Amino acid sequence: MHLVTLGLLVVFGGLTILLQDKTFIMWKPSIVNWLFALVFLGSQFIGGKPLIERMMSHAIEVPSTIWRRLNLMWVLFFTGMGLANLYVANEFFLAERALTTAAGLTDIDLSQCAENFSGELLVLCQEAHSMEEAWVNFKLFGMMGLTVAFVVAQAFYLARHVKDQASVEEVS
Numbered sequence: 001m002h003l004v005t006l007g008l009l010v011v012f013g014g015l016t017i018l019l020q021d022k023t024f025i026m027w028k029p030s031i032v033n034w035l036f037a038l039v040f041l042g043s044q045f046i047g048g049k050p051l052i053e054r055m056m057s058h059a060i061e062v063p064s065t066i067w068r069r070l071n072l073m074w075v076l077f078f079t080g081m082g083l084a085n086l087y088v089a090n091e092f093f094l095a096e097r098a099l100t101t102a103a104g105l106t107d108i109d110l111s112q113c114a115e116n117f118s119g120e121l122l123v124l125c126q127e128a129h130s131m132e133e134a135w136v137n138f139k140l141f142g143m144m145g146l147t148v149a150f151v152v153a154q155a156f157y158l159a160r161h162v163k164d165q166a167s168v169e170e171v172s
Contacts, residue, residue, distance in 0.1 A: 004039070008032055022132075026089040029139055030082035037078035040071055062161045070154065077150050081143060088138045092131035099124040 012028050043051035050071035053064070100106060103121055110132055113125035 008035065023093070026092065026135060027086070029143065030085045030089075033078045033082035033085065037075045037082070040078065041075045044068065044071060060158060060162055062158060066158070066161045070157065073154070073157075081146065084146075085139065085143070088135050088142075092128065092135050095124070095128040095131040099128045 012032065016025055016028065040051050043049075043054070047054075049057070049064075050067050052071040052074055053067035057067070096108075096110075099108060099121070102124055103117070108125065108128075109116070110125060110129040113122055113129055117125045
């Protein structure tokens with residue numbers, strides 16, 4: 001898992017530096033999340049155990065149906081995170097397109113709104129800048145918060161299904 005993550009970081013980090021394009025940078029979290037979703041989904045059919053079971057079975061013992069269900073929950077989570085990222089990023093893309101269309105320019109520095117524009121163009125520039133900041137905040141704090149909430153929910157779900165060691169020892 002660590003090698004896959006390292007490979008994704010090298011490839012996508014390199015492309016980010018090479019392309020220097022906001023569109024790619026904003027799509028990247030969705031692409032990475034969808035790749036993780038595909039890996040988790042593929043593990044349902046390849047190998048004897050789903051990926052989540054391979055990662056956690058040494059610490060927790062639950063029935064295989066629970067591992068499969070949990071693995072599918074991760075697939076849905078990663079898919080949803082990718083879609084949520086695209087939704088927030090698309091709000092920026094729409095605001096930026098409205099600004100570039102109105103201004104007749106293709107490359108606009110959103111951090112220089114007040115210096116470059118006035119009137120309606122200033123409002124459009126500030127809105128695009130605000131949407132860009134909203135995406136950054138979502139990527140940094142929203143995605144992290146949703147991931148933590150999902151892991152906590154996963155812990156509660158697993159706690160309901162963990163085989164009790166004391167009852168297992170009594171049976172033996």
